[in-house]
Amino acid sequence: MSALRRELEDNARKVFPDWQAAQDAEGSWAQMAELGWFMAGVPEALGGLGLERRDLAVIFTEMGRARMPGPALAQFLALEALVQAPDVPGREELLENAMAGAAITTSLTIAGDGLSAVPDADTASQILVRSADEVALVGLAGAKITPFPTWDGSRRLFSVEPAPDAPRIPLAAGAEAAALTERLDGLLCLGLAGDALGGAEAVLAMAIEYLGTRRQFDRPLAMFQALKHRAADLKVALETATALYEASSEAAPLALGAMKAHCCEVYKQVAEEAVQFHGGIGLTVEYPVHLFLKRAFLNRTLGGSAAFWNESAGDAVLERTSAG
Amino acid sequence: MSALRRELEDNARKVFPDWQAAQDAEGSWAQMAELGWFMAGVPEALGGLGLERRDLAVIFTEMGRARMPGPALAQFLALEALVQAPDVPGREELLENAMAGAAITTSLTIAGDGLSAVPDADTASQILVRSADEVALVGLAGAKITPFPTWDGSRRLFSVEPAPDAPRIPLAAGAEAAALTERLDGLLCLGLAGDALGGAEAVLAMAIEYLGTRRQFDRPLAMFQALKHRAADLKVALETATALYEASSEAAPLALGAMKAHCCEVYKQVAEEAVQFHGGIGLTVEYPVHLFLKRAFLNRTLGGSAAFWNESAGDAVLERTSAG
């Protein structure tokens, strides 16, 4: 890992050492802005830090580890859209505000699935609308905003129907819109995958810690070989997915989608086992393991399902090998 | 278990206590005839024992446990076809001969898959041809018989193309043929499922025995909890499949197919793990565990694949619940 990415990680862990530290959505948002996260992916020429996608990937993992509330992932998509739309009037001010933390939200589903699963739509002033025809910033004043409460309480999601006369700033149209939308969907998948891996690492650590302290039959649970082997399998799955994630930050959209599906299944697998490892206590709201379980399941459905991405990836394998 | 079925089982185990006892195909065939197995499903009025399908099911399991070579399963299908075709001239003699052990073979694939996977076609004099249009006994003299050697060496399979002018005894035609074919496919699935469960039980016992004797790190492998839990999971899968099998002997063809798919997956799962439990020695031909592994894999592909049956079963679930 480069020194830069190590520094990003170290700083993140100082501010957000665990999920408790990030519980307050408003405070966390300010802290993320202060850490410069919203500037990270913006080129230096535009006032940002000019970091690459693999640097952003470190941030996404930290967001997952801290079970970050709020619409940060949507913000990263909006920032990227603005960076990729050089000719938009007022872009500099929009970027400046967004880097400072003015929230622009967007759907956490892939394009084509409509304006569902939009985080914090009730407080954001604008929404980034992505489609193959047009990418645009649309004002949320007068929009119909319907809560979509999920079992995962860490993200506040809504369905959005902007007002017919809502102000609209087009960022791309035609072929450019299709390309940008694909790029943004890829970034969404990268973000969800990073979130999944950070979360999986946190919940696995929590489970192993618990097994080490909880005793049954005069020995710590962590000494039971059956549990050790299952924990080892989870570790293997997690490390393997992490290697793919780190190698994929610049990958093509389809590969990012398949990677997201893989990583989110691993998060789900780790979280599902982590609850079992905890036994009864894992089923109580007082104990945090369920928070990660619920986020794991939600992540799995955002950004396109595994069924969708795996089918697409399978098609691609057939095409690749038929062509070759 | 009824006294009758217990007796069937006891007798089988006396004659075929394990796979070694059944290795000689010719000798085993004579022993099966002697045990009255080929008379079992034939009504008493026709000179048979008049047993029910759930009694035959016991025989099938014993065949799997002994990894029975030869075309016995095909013989059961031929016998059933004759029983179900009352008006065929010469039926009594045909039945009498077949009950005494005169081999009639048939494909071990489901109808519609052609005349592939026909056991011992090179020594049988007749083949039972099953289709939705016609069920018939066809002479094998002059037939084109192509060996289909499989990794499983316990069954000698062939592809068969009967001579154009081969003698043909029609057993059923039209709607009757369709019904009979379905019934015979169901019996095939029952037979393969029983074979799978008997084999799985034998190979699981073999593996657990091995774990109990093999020592590593100063203790028997059977004491390692990770292996114990995996063995327990196999036992659960096997018992569950066995319960389904015992409850299914009179089930409809589709349910029998889905049941067969389930049981054959369990056999495969048990055999795959049993080889791993054996470590290196399980990879040598001297040690019998691989014999069951190979039969497990072959069974899985005979009588229709899991993909085929599960898809049909899924369709049926949708239909059943839509109707209700």
Next chain:
Amino acid sequence: MTQEDDALRREIRDWIAREAPRDWRTASTHEAFVASQRSWFAKLVGAGYAVPHWPREWPGGGRSLAEQKIIYEELARADTPRLLLSFVSTYHAFATLAECASAQQRSHYLPRILEGETWCQGFSEPGAGSDLAAIRSRAERRGDVYVVSGQKVWSTMAQYADMCLLLVRTSADGPKQAGLTYLLMDMRLPGVSVRPIHQIQGDEEFAEIFLDEVEIPVSQRVGEEGAGWAVAQATLASERGLTLMELSYRMRGAMLRLSEAVHAAGRTCDAGVLRKLGALATRVDAVCALADRFLQKRMDEDERVGDASIVKLAYSRCLRAWTNLGVELADLAGQMHAPITFGDLNSGNWMADFMNSYAWTIAGGSDEVQRNIIAERMLGMPREPKNWITEARP
């Protein structure tokens, strides 16, 4: 299947069609749920279906296991509410009273159970779950009373219970099991407080019980002092088959919910989905057949050690797979928070169902404990040595 069996089946089926509540899934508050449980139990008592396993002298009692099976099959098939609130009273408390209690205790409590008195079980403790013998709640005899202090946990519906089957430690000497004593505790005694456990899916099916110098009359003891372990075995052995049969049948009935999910997802022609659905349906059928076979073995007195563990494990893993498929099919829509239906394992509220399924992989002997039992007591694989010398963690 005899003619009497058929008659019983018809009789209860007709009764259910007339009397069973249909709206129980809409009860979304604890109070409404408890009220609905009480009225359903009272109806069953009235009709003679509540305690088929009790002796003949009780109304509705004296049913054979085969008849009991028919009753629960029909209750499951018709998707009636499960009997959660009265379960401990009619099974655990009944078995304990019937097999181990004094005649006076029996005649005092059994009629009340039929009148609706509810019981809870005070066995598990924070440090004694799978390892039940490690119980530490302390009872000290002072004259005619035991003075009890300690904490119990995972007690089903203790917050609504009138009485408690309480296992406590009266001696710290000797083997862990030998120091336990069994008491029948009135939940209204001073020093008893109950705190519902907030579960991750929103249910409050369990509670913690805190005991602070509770004075329980010695006359409330079941068996001798120090004989609690043996009495507890009677409690725990009270039901080991019908429930899993009933639940398996309910799961089979609820394949409908998965079909609905396939339709809702527009995947009725998706080969991959159909295969998953078909394979699961067959697995569910297999679990039902297994539960049937287990009951048959009990009727035939042919049960082996470990058989119950196999049924429980087969059910718990299948239920998990069932909920997992539902969650997958429902995709994003399935993540929407919806109020739970209390105690329903097959509601089609998929995330709730998924989380509820842990109740079967963890409670009542976790999957891991069942695997140990199967491996050691059924497959004959050796136990780990008892005299561990544990090392410090590195």
Next chain:
Amino acid sequence: MTQEDDALRREIRDWIAREAPRDWRTASTHEAFVASQRSWFAKLVGAGYAVPHWPREWPGGGRSLAEQKIIYEELARADTPRLLLSFVSTYHAFATLAECASAQQRSHYLPRILEGETWCQGFSEPGAGSDLAAIRSRAERRGDVYVVSGQKVWSTMAQYADMCLLLVRTSADGPKQAGLTYLLMDMRLPGVSVRPIHQIQGDEEFAEIFLDEVEIPVSQRVGEEGAGWAVAQATLASERGLTLMELSYRMRGAMLRLSEAVHAAGRTCDAGVLRKLGALATRVDAVCALADRFLQKRMDEDERVGDASIVKLAYSRCLRAWTNLGVELADLAGQMHAPITFGDLNSGNWMADFMNSYAWTIAGGSDEVQRNIIAERMLGMPREPKNWITEARP
């Protein structure tokens, strides 16, 4: 990726295009296979690609790990034959000689390895597999020779080997590890006999070695008497990354075989099959990325205990899944017995590939041993106590 790296990649890619054998999968006899291995190794030696990990003074040596990776990546990508016959010589024997042997031993043996002398490893025994320290083959010193008797097993291609890396017991006292001694044994010595192991898929990749009063000169000892365990560690540590990287890349290349199977099954439009194919392809990519990352860590000297176990386990389980999907897609046709391609893990002869995959879940430290290492040494979960008191089986 530096310019030099690119140049090396182009250079070897061109060379492979000219020189690599294309027909190696048709060798269906052991003799033809061995001959093809020998000629391919000689070609690689001639071109300077055989021993990139040896020091600079050897032809083709002195390559950085990054360069070695490029060489193996390209060999894998072009689907060249794996170097099975020379693997123990160029890695295990080399590392042992380079790190632990005398100058004289080194200068005697290393040139011969490049000339094609093949070595085998005589470590495992029937009673000492995962528990290697339990070795019982006995060496007794008589004057200038050790007289060795015993049995070795799972020795890769010992039937074709000229020399053997032999681990024997010279003392039964003290800790098991302390009584081991390391010898270099000529396979032609009197008393050495070799029996190939007939494997279930028809391969004979391994052999048993029987030692009957074999007299091995003391000068053939590596290290001191009793220091065999430490020397063996050098042998075993000789290669722990490139092979798994190479194999992972080969598996990725062989996704083609799965595509062919999908086509052959007529399932190119089957959503369920496509999903399985896509999910597996992604998993294979992930294993490749993991192997890459592991090598990068080695280059950065950042390797943690357990990293190698993770890579091996990830690869072995993925290979099993890869073969399982192939077997499933090929259905009945895949059950037809076809001659194996020796040492090929990704042949598309699915049952052979499936059975071959056990070589990776069992040999070289089974999956179970790797899980122990990961749990204990990486996750910090406590070891089981060493002082078991084993009970009799019930």
